[in-house]
Amino acid sequence: MSEEFPPVIQALAEAVSSEFPNGLLGRTSFRGNHRFHVCPKQSHAILKYLKTRGGFGMLVDLSAADYLQYPDAEDRYGVWYCLLDVENGRRLIVKTNANDPDPSLDSVVDLWEGANWMEREVYDMYGIEFRNHPDLRRILLPDEFVGHPLRRDYPMRGKGERHNFPVLTRAEG
């Protein structure tokens, strides 16, 4: 289901494809969301280009999904960057992907400081490692936690982690 692109986004797509041959894998549009699908190897360079030349100064959202059981999905993980041009109010979503066994992408913390915690959350929930991230730690789950709970092969009710929590007795406490 594809819609028309506004001329500015259209021009930007052409500029990106001429700047990065093979970088822009495709573009889609759905109900006002305009998406660029980019090659994971060049995602950092393209995002940098969009920030400096395209005017997308703000990273509104960064998150991921596990496409394990998704119909006709080719890649395991999809990561999206929702960009916003603060001056003109334009939005653009950049999507890239990562795959097992070592899902990893280049961190964009050097471009947007706001990506710091969002990348940590993606690492925590999906196990996607962000190269060159200054502080890649789990953020919502404890450091000792094993597994990545938002992956589709992680069961809804957990793997019994809670039953293994140490129990303090009254005498010990």
Add this chain to the structure above:
Amino acid sequence: MALKLADVIAPPADVREKDYLWTLNFGPQHPATHTTLRIVLNLDGEVIVNSVPDIGYLHSGFEKLGEHLDFNQYVTIVDRMNYISPVANEIAWHQAVETLLGIELTPRCQYIRVIFSELMRLHDHLLCVGAAALDLGAFTAFLYAFNQREKINELNEWASGQRFHPSYTRVGGLQRDLDDVWIGKLRAFIKQFPAALADVTGLLNRNRIFLDRTRDVGVLTREEAINRSVTGPVARASGLVRDLRKDEPYLAYKDFDFKVVAAKEGDCLSRYLVRMEEMRESIKIINQAIENLPSGPVNAAVDDRMVLPNQLSVYRSIEGLIHHFELFMTNRKWKPPVEEVYAATESPNGELGFYIVSDGSGTAYRARTRPPSFIHFALFNHLAQGHTISEVAPILGSLNIIAAELDR
């Protein structure tokens, strides 16, 4: 490979001259955090050299639940994210679902949702202002603010049957229509609210302690606000004038006359002032909406088979009953396109967006929340560095961190 909290908070072993730095644990149970969050502070005397927020105490897998509950069921979970302004979350969630399904809301539904959005803005800002004042010793302002919040809770209860977690919106409409009694109650509330707001203003705007402890504390520049993804009143207090109600008008916001409030200084005081002024604008919007409330149905066209039928038609007609079952049986439900969509609203705290990945079933394949509290709490170290430990309370209070939304 993976770092641990201990690696970050321990001072480097070779830095002997930094031995005098003192590590202090702030929270997870501390009166000024209001909810459950923890900050590990590195102190030089009273001055904060570095701080490491440690969150996740309230993490309960809301986004995982979103992948297992259908579009109407998940609204009860969304309620509990920012429970200070529950209906604002519901509106944001269902706006994303309706964008995905391509549902056009009726004018009455849009107006009622606007009224609730603005009531929730009052609800949220009153808590933020009241609690910030409480932490700085102004107890009376807190009571005045909470008195008004109680009245909004009563309005919630009358409209939906629930005070705190109303679950009032549904896909394509609302749980039920508003009646004249509710509108009378809202009019009475709106009439007395400006006086109460003036009371709070009078207690704080010339309160010497409050001013001294918030002015020039936790300054955020416009460039840093953009760089750190800040939205909502926190961004507007730093001169980043963006309000989705004006910039990307959703619901019926383009019908109303209101101003976007902004400040330049970016300190805790301007964040407080922006919130106070936004409440006055919200009252203006509610007044306009209530006087021009369109008549007609609250639910979008029933023929679309996407909106729950009303109770009467379920009980009295076979078509209504079938339609009702179609939306409730686990193997039927909605048939959205296999697509993904991001839709955002201007919630009281900032841009609250949902990114839904749909695999064509009635349940989201992935329901990502863009939580403003999470993004604003990431600012904390940036704002607190160089300030004294007593300024942790005003900084936390001005960011309005709701831990349930922070951790989800």
